[in-house]
Amino acid sequence: MSKSFFSYEEMLGRALERVPKVAERRERFEVPKPEVVNVGNRTILYNFKDIYEALNRDPHHLLRFLSKELATAGSIEGSMVIFQGRFSEAVVSRLVERYVQDYVICPVCRRPDTQLVREGRYFFIKCAACGAKSPIRPM
């Protein structure tokens, strides 16, 4: 019993040491609400940059997810993304929420202080808060 207690303490100590400073800054995790405007047959996501920065994710990874789910092409133009086709703000918001659940939130401790790490063909979500490394759904 005492042995497992001490090893747990050691693990906890190691996990805490590895929590980067950025974890404190992101204590209050807020995802910006997508600002979506339809122009002609296109959809502009104005605050794409705010979103991927808040999520601490690679813009191309987020764009690939959104394009795939919307079944259309999208291109990054400065801080925005322009999609071919018309999509409502509600649709884009739901997809961003799903992205957060699938690719940002740690499935073990439910915290957002994570990174995506790649090993060969597979991506894992690596948590800075609890140290868990969990497989993610392939895109």
Ligand SMILES: [Zn+2]
């Ligand atoms: Zn975690």
